[in-house]
Amino acid sequence: MDPDMPPIPQSPALDEAAADDGAPAATAQSAELGANPDGQRCGLIAIVGRPNVGKSTLMNALVGQKISITSKKAQTTRHRITGVRTVDEAQFVFVDTPGFQMQHANALNRTLNRTVQSTLGDVDLVLFLVEAGRFGMADAKVLALVPEGKPTVLIANKLDAVQRRNDMLPWLKSMQDRHAFAEFVPMSAQKQSDVDRLFAILKPYLPEQGWFYDEDALTDRSEKFLASEIIREKLFRLTGDELPYTSTVVIDQWKEEGNLRRIAATIVVERDAHKGMIIGEGGERLKRIGSEARQELERLMEAKVFLELFVKVRSGWAATEEHLRSYGYE
Numbered sequence: 001m002d003p004d005m006p007p008i009p010q011s012p013a014l015d016e017a018a019a020d021d022g023a024p025a026a027t028a029q030s031a032e033l034g035a036n037p038d039g040q041r042c043g044l045i046a047i048v049g050r051p052n053v054g055k056s057t058l059m060n061a062l063v064g065q066k067i068s069i070t071s072k073k074a075q076t077t078r079h080r081i082t083g084v085r086t087v088d089e090a091q092f093v094f095v096d097t098p099g100f101q102m103q104h105a106n107a108l109n110r111t112l113n114r115t116v117q118s119t120l121g122d123v124d125l126v127l128f129l130v131e132a133g134r135f136g137m138a139d140a141k142v143l144a145l146v147p148e149g150k151p152t153v154l155i156a157n158k159l160d161a162v163q164r165r166n167d168m169l170p171w172l173k174s175m176q177d178r179h180a181f182a183e184f185v186p187m188s189a190q191k192q193s194d195v196d197r198l199f200a201i202l203k204p205y206l207p208e209q210g211w212f213y214d215e216d217a218l219t220d221r222s223e224k225f226l227a228s229e230i231i232r233e234k235l236f237r238l239t240g241d242e243l244p245y246t247s248t249v250v251i252d253q254w255k256e257e258g259n260l261r262r263i264a265a266t267i268v269v270e271r272d273a274h275k276g277m278i279i280g281e282g283g284e285r286l287k288r289i290g291s292e293a294r295q296e297l298e299r300l301m302e303a304k305v306f307l308e309l310f311v312k313v314r315s316g317w318a319a320t321e322e323h324l325r326s327y328g329y330e
């Protein structure tokens, strides 16, 4: 480590973490990119990191809910927008970096491609997530994909799991040697107050320009579409690599009764073996998929949800146009 390196100043994001044990926990080599208190800001942000560092957790906490939207402006149409959050005059547009969302370590190699790099090249800001106090080969591979000179914030996540806070300062300094990070933010994506403070740290990096979306626009997709996406996500998370991506979810019934939603959905698979895989021993896995999806749907819709899930085998469905149309893939 460079002995001449200046001391790391306190970041407003980490006052609380530092207060825990008196150890300085973060820096802000900050960016006051021109004061314009009344002007709007808007920018694209990518969240990257090796599997399991907490990207989805952070994304959900930043956006408030899982969403998927289509773009009004040309510059975002190339990207899949995973969420928008407007805080005061700043609009944060989070974009997907294909490959970084993969669950399994071997998928990491597949991320070493041009798609990822071109996405990272286009965004205004990159949030690079690691687990606080750790940096391994898998982290290094992802960091190597971040273009030189792109404003990048080091998010040292899972700070709550760090026992020895005093070790954080030397670790942060070692991270400073690895990459010219714009900010160092130890935090917990699971802690709402940390997430709220993150917005203030990121805001100066958004270009001063008009918003791409309405202030309260979160999605132009229906609740029904989001529901099928949520069930699909739980399905893939809980079956891992075993299940082919051709499996899909169809919403068969959607009834609103006051604050209650009655939803029935069918998971359509190609083979009997896949059906068994989803149902699991004694129906355990299907039960879990349903229960996790229901909980998330209840949060999303702020309503009580009664969810019924079925599994159906329809061999070769992905190959026939007719089926694709009937499943809403037109």
Ligand SMILES: Nc1nc2c(ncn2[C@@H]2O[C@H](COP(=O)(O)OP(=O)(O)OP(=O)(O)O)[C@@H](O)[C@H]2O)c(=O)[nH]1
Pocket (backbone or CB within 6 Å): 049, 050, 051, 052, 053, 054, 055, 056, 057, 058, 100, 101, 102, 103, 104, 157, 158, 159, 160, 161, 187, 188, 189, 190, 191
């Ligand atoms: N203790 C602690 N655990 C966390 C925190 N953030 C996320 N986790 C947990 O870390 C695990 C991985 O979180 P995810 O959000 O799924 O991570 P990811 O990076 O999206 O993972 P992939 O989808 O595999 O790339 C989950 O069990 C989370 O609950 C945190 O701040 N503190």
